[in-house]
Amino acid sequence: xxxxxxxxxxxxxxxxxxxxxxxxxxxxxxxxxxxxxxxxxxxxxxxxxxxxxxxxxxxxxxxxxxxxxxxxxxxxxxxxxxxxxxxxxxxxxxxxxxxxxxxxxxxxxxxxxxxxxxxxxxxxxxxxxxxxxxxxxxxxxxxxxxxxxxxxxxxxxxxxxxxxxxxxxxxxxxxxxx
Ligand code: ADP
Numbered sequence: 001x002x003x004x005x006x007x008x009x010x011x012x013x014x015x016x017x018x019x020x021x022x023x024x025x026x027x028x029x030x031x032x033x034x035x036x037x038x039x040x041x042x043x044x045x046x047x048x049x050x051x052x053x054x055x056x057x058x059x060x061x062x063x064x065x066x067x068x069x070x071x072x073x074x075x076x077x078x079x080x081x082x083x084x085x086x087x088x089x090x091x092x093x094x095x096x097x098x099x100x101x102x103x104x105x106x107x108x109x110x111x112x113x114x115x116x117x118x119x120x121x122x123x124x125x126x127x128x129x130x131x132x133x134x135x136x137x138x139x140x141x142x143x144x145x146x147x148x149x150x151x152x153x154x155x156x157x158x159x160x161x162x163x164x165x166x167x168x169x170x171x172x173x174x175x176x177x178x
Contacts, residue, residue: 089127
């Protein structure tokens with residue numbers, strides 16, 4: 001049984017590939033075969049073992065790709081982490097509310113991290129880059145879900161924000177505890 005914990009939530013301005021944590025979460029796409037943004041940075045810095053593990057997962061379990069909102073773990077290669085968890089964020093739509101899928105990315109990643117025995121997890125602001133999610137809403141969903149869904153042994157969740165705008169939006173939401 002998993003026990004809910006109140007995580008220490010930290011905000012860091014910077015590059016997620018510089019973080020020393022148990023889990024680095026990747027804002028992947030459903031192909032699991034790499035892309036731009038965070039995905040590109042993680043594969044570049046982490047080296048070819050991550051892509052090799054992703055290809056194996058594609059071949060063995062996710063022939064049609066990983067569904068939006070789901071998460072899978074691989075080696076972290078040369079990154080200063082034990083695992084990379086790849087999760088597929090939804091593309092933002094003005095016509096359709098896809099918030100539950102974005103929340104699912106954070107929730108599934110946290111539960112998988114807990115299953116692996118991770119104590120610290122670093123997240124990027126999923127879907128807020130190429131996938132177009134507005135930063136204020138993306139931050140609200142991220143912080144709320146993490147505060148509600150963090151389970152032992154995860155005790156620290158770090159949001160690693162690439163630019164000042166993202167940092168300020170997360171800071172505001174965190175000050176209101178979601
Ligand atoms: P998505 O396709 O889910 O939108 P992106 O990688 O395009 O994913 O962007 C997600 C967020 O991560 C954006 O806010 C982007 O500015 C940020 N980002 C891009 N590169 C990095 C990085 N190396 N470390 C942390 N955040 C990053």
